[in-house]
Amino acid sequence: MIKLLGIPYDANSSFMRGAANAPDQIRLMHQLGSSNPSTEKGGSIDFENGIADGGNIQFRNEVPELVFQQIRDEVLQLLAENDKIIALGGDHSITYPIIEAYAHRYPGLHLLHFDAHSDLYEHFDKNPFSHASPFARIMENYLVASLTQVGLRTLCSHQRRQVDRYRVKVVEMKDFSLDFLKGLNAPLYISLDLDVLDPAFAPGVSHHEPGGMTTRQLIDALHQISVPVVGADIVELNPNRDIHDMTAMVAYKLLKEISSLM
Ligand SMILES: [Mn+2]
Numbered sequence: 657m658i659k660l661l662g663i664p665y666d667a668n669s670s671f672m673r674g675a676a677n678a679p680d681q682i683r684l685m686h687q688l689g690s691s692n693p694s695t696e697k698g699g700s701i702d703f704e705n706g707i708a709d710g711g712n713i714q715f716r717n718e719v720p721e722l723v724f725q726q727i728r729d730e731v732l733q734l735l736a737e738n739d740k741i742i743a744l745g746g747d748h749s750i751t752y753p754i755i756e757a758y759a760h761r762y763p764g765l766h767l768l769h770f771d772a773h774s775d776l777y778e779h780f781d782k783n784p785f786s787h788a789s790p791f792a793r794i795m796e797n798y799l800v801a802s803l804t805q806v807g808l809r810t811l812c813s814h815q816r817r818q819v820d821r822y823r824v825k826v827v828e829m830k831d832f833s834l835d836f837l838k839g840l841n842a843p844l845y846i847s848l849d850l851d852v853l854d855p856a857f858a859p860g861v862s863h864h865e866p867g868g869m870t871t872r873q874l875i876d877a878l879h880q881i882s883v884p885v886v887g888a889d890i891v892e893l894n895p896n897r898d899i900h901d902m903t904a905m906v907a908y909k910l911l912k913e914i915s916s917l918m
Contacts, residue, residue, distance in 0.1 A: 658918050659739040660911075661730065662712030663889075665723055668749035668787045670780055672862040678893035678907070679712055679744040685901065685908035695916040697879065707915060710734065710741075720785035724753035731757035740918050742911060745891030747787040747862075748775055751847050752794055758845055758887055759799040765886075766841045767800040770874065771849035772865035773810050774826070776818035787892075795822035800845075804836055806877070807852035809867050829867055834877055842883040846914060849892045850907060858906050860898025871906055878913050885917040 662679030669675060685691065686701065693701040701707055713730055715723050731754050734741055743754055748771075759765055769775075769791065776795075780788035794800060795818075802825065809829040811819070819826055827836045851861040854868035893907050 657739050658707040658915055659710045659734050659741050660707065661710045661734065661741050661743045663727060663743050663746040663750045664712050665715060665718070665745070665750055666747045667718040667723070668720060668783065668785050669747045669862060670783075670786055670788055672894065672897070674862065674894035674896035675745055675747045675892055677895045678746065678904075681895040681901070681904045682744055682890070682893065682907045682911060683709070685905050691905065691908065693912065695912045696875070697916045699916045701912050701915055720749070724785070727753040728757045732760065735761040741887045742914060742918070743889040744911070745889060745893075748847075748849055748891045749785055749787040749790055750891065751889055752785070752790040754887075754889060755794050755799050755845065756797075762843045762886055764801045764843070765799070766844050767794070767803045767847065768840060768844055768881075769803060769805045769847045770807050770852040771805065772807060772829075772851045772863065772868055773849070774805055774808050774815045774819065774824070775849075776815050776822070776824070778814070778818070791824075792818060795824070802841065804840065806836060807832070807869055809865060829869070832869070832873075834880060837877065837880050837882070840881060840883050843886040844881070844883050846885060846888040848888065848890045848910060848914070850890065850903060851892055853906065858903045860894055860903030861892050862894045862897065871909070874910070875913055878910070878917065881917055885914070888914045888918070890914070
């Protein structure tokens with residue numbers, strides 16, 4: 657069973673909050689019915705069959721350590737029930753506790769990360785839990801067997817050193833092709849920051865970074881993944897920045913297409 661899990665938490669955002677409102681806004685795109693639940697490969701998001709909505713985690717406060725513990729506990733419980741999870745963020749900091757739980761259930765997990773940013777800062781604004789740092793926490797704790805980052809276009813010298821230090825496979829947007837797909841291994845987890853897309857396609861994110869992917873390029877890449885996908889997150893939708901729910905609809909579309917891989 658695929659389980660949707662809303663993670664309405666954005667207190668580790670460095671620039672602008674709002675991503676905590678994303679899970680319900682993505683659900684709204686399903687409920688409004690202007691699109692339909694079909695996936696391009698012939699399936700559909702069917703809440704009667706095969707996929708269930710696990711609701712949102714209810715956080716008691718915003719303290720990162722406590723929030724992360726709640727996320728870990730919730731994900732571990734769902735994985736113990738043999739669910740596959742698609743988490744709806746939230747800012748990108750939530751990926752670290754999710755992967756902690758996944759690494760426990762799936763030793764040798766491989767991580768595919770779509771983003772304009774590598775999020776490998778050792779810490780950002782003195783916050784080691786920043787949404788700019790989850791992949792540093794994941795790699796320093798040896799939680800995954802490999803990390804492949806696709807769509808980057810903001811690498812600074814510090815982050816280039818981090819890429820080398822943690823032997824991250826990087827496909828910068830300036831060099832983009834689908835060749836990285838051949839190097840993917842199972843079990844695979846996909847972490848999708850919507851700002852990997854060009855702001856023209858996804859304006860409803862906190863960090864607009866021009867020069868990104870088209871929605872079509874991203875969907876084509878997802879469709880060509882040939883190894884089993886055991887989990888995913890879709891993060892960084894900021895409904896406060898969106899225009900007529902354009903980006904929320906992109907997130908809903910990507911939710912559908914990712915579910916068709918699982
Ligand atoms: Mn990003």
